[in-house]
Amino acid sequence: MIVVGLGNPGPEYLWTPHNAGFLAIDRIAQQHGVTVQNRRSKALTGMTRTGDREVLLAKPETFMNLSGLSVAALLKEFQIAPEERGSRLVVIYDELDLPLGTIKIKERGSPAGHNGARSISGSLGSNDWLRIRIGVGPDLPAEAIAAGAQNSKGGRKGGQDYLLSPMRKADLAVLDEVLDRVATAVRRIVEDGPAAAMNEFNRKDIPAK
Secondary structure, eight states, X not given: OEEEEOOOOSGGGTTSGGGHHHHHHHHHHHHHTOOOOEEEXXXXXXXXXXXXXXXXXXXXXXXXXXXXXXXXHHHHHTTOOGGGHHHHEEEEEEEEEEETTOEEEESSOOOTTOHHHHHHHHHHTOSOSEEEEEEEEOSSOHHHHHTTOBOTTTOOBOHHHHHTSOOOXXXXXXXXXXXXXXXXXXXXXXXXXXXXXXXXXXXXXXXXX
């Protein structure tokens, strides 16, 4: 199993919403007592085990817009065929259209404007790959986010400016709890399959505050 978290390398991006995927990989690695620092297939990687399956954790070093280059290279290195992606590849990334405090697991779907997801679909030639989307949306209507409106709580702008700006302490506290849920969701996918994980984690829960 390969679990890939999307983000941008570099300390300036570490605590930004767009790096939620990287933060999820770091949380999983922390829980398993491993480090993600071996370089292979254009990514930082670390190997762990969940149940009776080996799991490779990966953070592409290609920057978000070229994430697909690393994912495709990892699949080639580990000889994962297209028909096996649903059971052997999980991609974790941020989702502006989901409110902060929520996650959503999907087996396939369009990139929906996410550059990293678009790069992966382009490199793989398909939208059929399992993904866990971490909600990072601020408390603004979607049209206000797209227009770059300011959040009354923090004065932060929406869209790309928001995704690449450091998160507030209150938002990081919410995300901290979410990362534990993502780690549990990955474990459920590995041990029991995507259907069981979706049934457990795709409920209409109220976002954490």
